[in-house]
Amino acid sequence: MSNVDQILQRAADDTRRAAMQRWPAPMETRRPARPAWLAFAAAFTLVVVAFGLIPLLAGTGERAPLGDPTPPTAPLVTSSTVTETTVGSEPTGSCPSSELPAPQTVEDLPGAVGETRDAIIAAATACDFDMLENIAGESISTSFAGGGSENLSIWNDKGLDPTVTLLHLLDMGHATIPGPAGEIYVWPAAHAYETWEQVDQDDLEELARIHSEDELDSFASADGYLGWRLGISEDGTWLFFIAGD
Amino acid sequence: MTSFEAFYRDEYRGMLGIALALVDGTSAAEDLVQEAFLSAHRRWDRVSQYDSPRAWVRRVLINRATSMRRRLASEWRAVSRVGPPEPAPPDLTPETTGVWRAVRELPRRQQQAVALHYVGQLSMAEIADAMGCSEGAVKSHLHRARQQLRGSLAAWNEEEF
Numbered sequence: 217m218s219n220v221d222q223i224l225q226r227a228a229d230d231t232r233r234a235a236m237q238r239w240p241a242p243m244e245t246r247r248p249a250r251p252a253w254l255a256f257a258a259a260f261t262l263v264v265v266a267f268g269l270i271p272l273l274a275g276t277g278e279r280a281p282l283g284d285p286t287p288p289t290a291p292l293v294t295s296s297t298v299t300e301t302t303v304g305s306e307p308t309g310s311c312p313s314s315e316l317p318a319p320q321t322v323e324d325l326p327g328a329v330g331e332t333r334d335a336i337i338a339a340a341t342a343c344d345f346d347m348l349e350n351i352a353g354e355s356i357s358t359s360f361a362g363g364g365s366e367n368l369s370i371w372n373d374k375g376l377d378p379t380v381t382l383l384h385l386l387d388m389g390h391a392t393i394p395g396p397a398g399e400i401y402v403w404p405a406a407h408a409y410e411t412w413e414q415v416d417q418d419d420l421e422e423l424a425r426i427h428s429e430d431e432l433d434s435f436a437s438a439d440g441y442l443g444w445r446l447g448i449s450e451d452g453t454w455l456f457f458i459a460g461d
Numbered sequence: 462m463t464s465f466e467a468f469y470r471d472e473y474r475g476m477l478g479i480a481l482a483l484v485d486g487t488s489a490a491e492d493l494v495q496e497a498f499l500s501a502h503r504r505w506d507r508v509s510q511y512d513s514p515r516a517w518v519r520r521v522l523i524n525r526a527t528s529m530r531r532r533l534a535s536e537w538r539a540v541s542r543v544g545p546p547e548p549a550p551p552d553l554t555p556e557t558t559g560v561w562r563a564v565r566e567l568p569r570r571q572q573q574a575v576a577l578h579y580v581g582q583l584s585m586a587e588i589a590d591a592m593g594c595s596e597g598a599v600k601s602h603l604h605r606a607r608q609q610l611r612g613s614l615a616a617w618n619e620e621e622f
Binding site for chain 1: 469470473474475477478481482487491552553554556557560561564569575579580582607610611614
């Protein structure tokens with residue numbers, strides 16, 4: 217057994233000992249209880265709304281005819297937007313990527329690559345994880361879970377929405393890198409650069425959509441782009457969607 | 462079907478050991494383990510049906526370690542401007558703390574292989590499963606990790622201990 221091996225074994229023994237002394241922390245698996253003031257505020261709001269409606273209804277003395285085929289419209293207020301929508305329709309905001317502009321059409325991609333890109337865009341725009349997993353297949357490499365399309369869903373646990381990142385990525389410039397079986401088309405193009413110096417102002421503006429200034433600084437320090445990137449092989453196989461080294 | 466509570470109780474300490482090797486500080490390691498178990502809890506109906514739920518939750522743990530360290534590093538940069546250096550975690554000896562710091566200087570996949578092999582005491586097949594690669598790749602990561610550590614750790618070992 218080598219000296220390094222012995223050192224590692226010793227450290228591992230000590231670490232397991234330390235871990236054995238810790239009791240499992242209680243799991244916070246339930247949604248935290250709402251504070252009492254929030255319940256009061258909700259009840260108060262309901263009362264105000266109810267009393268506000270009574271004079272309104274009494275004043276008109278009219279009721280909507282039963283079976284009216286035209287659904288009424290009303291402004292739907294979400295946390296960040298006020299949108300005119302049809303009552304009863306799917307509220308906006310449940311799929312943040314649906315509010316993003318569609319990525320630009322790219323003409324110079326091979327057919328299979330373009331089809332996969334379009335399919336990912338369609339699935340991401342609809343926040344359709346099942347479709348994303350179907351496109352990804354079993355061989356994709358993803359961050360957070362080591363690989364396998366099923367692990368795309370783990371993104372949700374990170375409090376991140378992969379669909380938004382996917383759409384931003386596929387709207388950036390692309391490049392090609394050599395792969396084991398032909399070219400791999402990668403987004404963003406910065407992933408194909410040999411050094412960070414090749415990243416120009418346009419690239420930086422694109423990358424700033426998905427990375428903070430600190431993260432961009434760290435890529436500069438590492439002399440290479442280590443952020444989110446996506447690769448599709450020439451035959452249209454979605455190969456990776458990863459970040460980090 | 463194993464209950465989630467039993468699974469959590471049985472696996473917690475083993476997961477914490479691996480986390481202690483991958484992130485700096487006991488509280489960060491505990492947070493990491495909690496995050497991984499929380500992920501399993503959310504989809505326990507499905508995860509519990511897997512051949513090895515523990516392999517799944519380990520995979521989540523090692524993948525989350527990378528993003529957690531990136532987050533901690535950024536927080537640490539902010540804190541270090543105003544506060545004293547963070548003390549070594551009290552549960553580990555200074556030697557062990559130093560060893561894991563050296564391991565965390567290795568490329569990510571090598572760190573994962575070392576943590577799962579030495580602390581987790583997993584077989585090559587189990588490590589390959591957790592890392593999503595072949596057993597050959599695991600052996601290669603371990604070999605390269607030991608080679609890289611040979612220089613840094615052995616010289617430093619003579620000085621420090």
